[in-house]
Amino acid sequence: MPAAEQQLTTQNLVRLTSRPKSANDTLRFVFVGDCQRFYDEAEDFVASVNKQRNIDFVIIAGDISDFGLVREMRWVHHRLRKLNVPYLTVIGNHDQVGNGRAVYQSVFGPLNYSFVYGGTKFICLDTNGREHGFQGQVPNLGWLGQQLADTANSRRSIVLCHVPPTDEDFDPALALAYARTIRGSSQLVFHLAGHIHRFTNGQPFHDGVPYLTAYNFRKRRYTVLSVWGRRQFNLETVAYAPAL
Amino acid sequence: MHRFLLTLSGLLLFLQSQAQVAEPNNRPWYVPEHVVLQTAGGIGMVAGGVGYALGVHRRFDTDVLVGYVPGRYTGDRAFGIFTLKDTYSPFTLPVASRWQIRPLSVGALINYTPSQMLNRSRDDKYSYKNYYWWGSTVRLGAFVGGRVGYAFDTPAGRKRVASLYYELGTNDLYFVSLLTNTKGLALGKILTLGLGIKLDF
Numbered sequence: 280m281p282a283a284e285q286q287l288t289t290q291n292l293v294r295l296t297s298r299p300k301s302a303n304d305t306l307r308f309v310f311v312g313d314c315q316r317f318y319d320e321a322e323d324f325v326a327s328v329n330k331q332r333n334i335d336f337v338i339i340a341g342d343i344s345d346f347g348l349v350r351e352m353r354w355v356h357h358r359l360r361k362l363n364v365p366y367l368t369v370i371g372n373h374d375q376v377g378n379g380r381a382v383y384q385s386v387f388g389p390l391n392y393s394f395v396y397g398g399t400k401f402i403c404l405d406t407n408g409r410e411h412g413f414q415g416q417v418p419n420l421g422w423l424g425q426q427l428a429d430t431a432n433s434r435r436s437i438v439l440c441h442v443p444p445t446d447e448d449f450d451p452a453l454a455l456a457y458a459r460t461i462r463g464s465s466q467l468v469f470h471l472a473g474h475i476h477r478f479t480n481g482q483p484f485h486d487g488v489p490y491l492t493a494y495n496f497r498k499r500r501y502t503v504l505s506v507w508g509r510r511q512f513n514l515e516t517v518a519y520a521p522a523l
Numbered sequence: 524m525h526r527f528l529l530t531l532s533g534l535l536l537f538l539q540s541q542a543q544v545a546e547p548n549n550r551p552w553y554v555p556e557h558v559v560l561q562t563a564g565g566i567g568m569v570a571g572g573v574g575y576a577l578g579v580h581r582r583f584d585t586d587v588l589v590g591y592v593p594g595r596y597t598g599d600r601a602f603g604i605f606t607l608k609d610t611y612s613p614f615t616l617p618v619a620s621r622w623q624i625r626p627l628s629v630g631a632l633i634n635y636t637p638s639q640m641l642n643r644s645r646d647d648k649y650s651y652k653n654y655y656w657w658g659s660t661v662r663l664g665a666f667v668g669g670r671v672g673y674a675f676d677t678p679a680g681r682k683r684v685a686s687l688y689y690e691l692g693t694n695d696l697y698f699v700s701l702l703t704n705t706k707g708l709a710l711g712k713i714l715t716l717g718l719g720i721k722l723d724f
Contacts, residue, residue: 316699316700316703316704317703317704317707318700318704318706318708319704319705319706319708320707321707345696345700347642350697350712351700354700358707376659377641377660378597378602378638378640378641378642379642380642381640382598409649410648
């Protein structure tokens with residue numbers, strides 16, 4: 280595997296931070312998930328996103344691959360690298376099948392990581408509890424709590440994962456503690472996830488925290504999220520037709 | 524059309540008559556007839572094994588191979604891959620007294636990777652919805668290829684063939700990926716090239 284196709288998370292973060300953004304500017308990014316085995320759609324998705332203005336980056340909420348194969352992740356990358364902006368991912372349950380976990384770590388990078396851009400701290404973590412046998416270790420609540428508590432360089436926080444805590448594939452023993460940890464953050468804008476293949480926006484824990492889920496590629500739709508101020512946000516849905 | 528078929532069957536008969544016929548031997552049936560060494564082709568970075576040439580004209584090769592993928596390519600520990608492979612080569616072209624070409628081979632394989640590193644898809648994790656329909660440790664493959672052989676005599680005077688072959692193949696998961704992406708994925712992207720040698724005992 281060529282070095283240019285390894286550690287893509289680091290590579291994309293280098294690209295992103297080479298275009299610094301003030302915390303006072305509105306942050307705009309594309310939110311979509313579950314591109315697994317939708318290569319036709321991936322090309323149309325890239326064409327559509329490249330037509331958008333003022334997009335900072337793209338977020339893929341997990342399930343980059345269907346079978347956890349290295350070729351699949353590279354096929355997706357060969358399309359997404361044509362985006363005009365960097366893209367960032369989080370690991371999905373399908374990315375952990377077979378040898379997928381090792382493949383994801385080599386192609387993309389760490390399963391849990393965070394970065395700050397435009398005054399906003401993104402905390403991306405593995406929540407695929409069922410893939411880890413529901414052993415109470417995934418998601419790593421200790422790490423999540425530390426990341427949320429460390430607000431030194433940011434004024435807002437966003438959590439990104441694949442399996443939302445309301446799903447049966449999330450470790451049931453950890454779901455409430457997870458929501459409690461999230462709720463404990465005073466600067467959280469919202470929680471982002473994928474897995475269920477449709478867009479939702481609700482407050483399942485009735486605690487004022489918005490939990491959003493992403494369209495999958497098959498829907499030929501994605502959401503553009505704009506974030507500004509303390510924790511204001513706006514969402515726009517973009518639909519793209521197949522190229523003729 | 525009739526004429527075409529006649530010509531074709533004539534050609535096939537000619538090719539059959541040219542096919543190498545095994546020398547009779549007294550080896551027990553279970554002793555393999557050839558050794559195989561292969562690189563890539565979906566069965567390991569290197570794979571070695573033994574096999575039999577079956578059928579009246581020895582056109583069916585059945586090989587059993589053990590492959591190896593070093594840790595630097597798996598991301599962690601090395602993989603061992605156990606493969607059963609069947610290759611059918613219907614034609615043999617004698618191009619010189621000792622050289623023979625099998626221009627077309629088609630085959631299928633099944634392999635098993637028992638590594639503990641592989642996260643199993645078929646345990647009861649998702650049985651509630653038969654979520655993962657494929658097995659993460661078992662792959663089915665199919666391929667086409669060709670083979671060039673060189674016949675020689677051992678010091679003891681026995682006839683042997685050493686041959687070089689190639690295989691262009693794919694597996695079930697790559698194939699399924701292609702099926703639903705007629706525009707976004709090309710056939711070339713799902714192919715795997717394997718190269719190998721076979722040597723009669």
